[in-house]
Amino acid sequence: MLVKDFITKEIPVLKSFDTGDYALTLMDDYKLKHLPVVSDDSFYYKGIISEKELLSYSDLSVNIGNIYLAESPSVRLETHLLEVLALITRNKLSLLPVISDQDIYEGVVTRERLVDVCADFCQADAPGSTIILEVSPTDYSVTDIARIIESNNAHILSLQTHPEDTNGQLLITLKIDAEDASAVIRSFERFNYTVVWHFMENGMVDDIFQQRMNELIHYMNI
Structure with missing residues (x-):
């Protein structure tokens, strides 16, 4: 641009x-x-x-x-x-x-x-999900990250990297075109990637988290 x-x-x-x-x-x-x-x-x-x-x-x-x-x-x-x-x-x-x-x-x-x-350049307003990974700079591979995402029938819309000052790790912010990124997140975790944050409109990861929160609140009210 x-x-x-x-x-x-x-x-x-x-x-x-x-x-x-x-x-x-x-x-x-x-x-x-x-x-x-x-x-x-x-x-x-x-x-x-x-x-x-x-x-x-x-x-x-x-x-x-x-x-x-x-x-x-x-x-x-x-x-x-x-x-x-x-x-x-x-x-x-x-x-x-x-x-x-x-x-x-x-x-x-x-x-x-x-x-x-x-x-617009980062596709911030495009439908999809945002995932942040934490990796060692020596383990960073765009090819591997893209392969994991595409194996779940999703595609990268934008990718930015940012080094952490505290521990020297690399934060990778991904915007993908899947509105439910739960399968992608599970794949990253299976390949030992650290998922530090994610946002998606709906999906199994969010549903499970909400279910556990409801169970915790129910337990606390007993």
């Missing part, structure tokens, strides 16, 4: 003659902490200005052109979603300007829009 597929062009830009007051008003209107700055006579990208930077000035009637732009992060139209996510997160940006090969401003990717795109 590339920037050109989810670029936003509705966000206003600033030019050198705009004042700090005007910039803060726009930020408030659009619920942003940053705005792009372009040249007066064209849309040549110059950088971004932040709310924090503007609020450091005692006189907000100052023109943007008189403020040194410390940041000028940007991406191209062909940049992948994951690179955009890394830049916005690393620089704590509310938006990231998109520019052409000639450094002409094309639009932005906002943090809000990025959340929607990432949800």
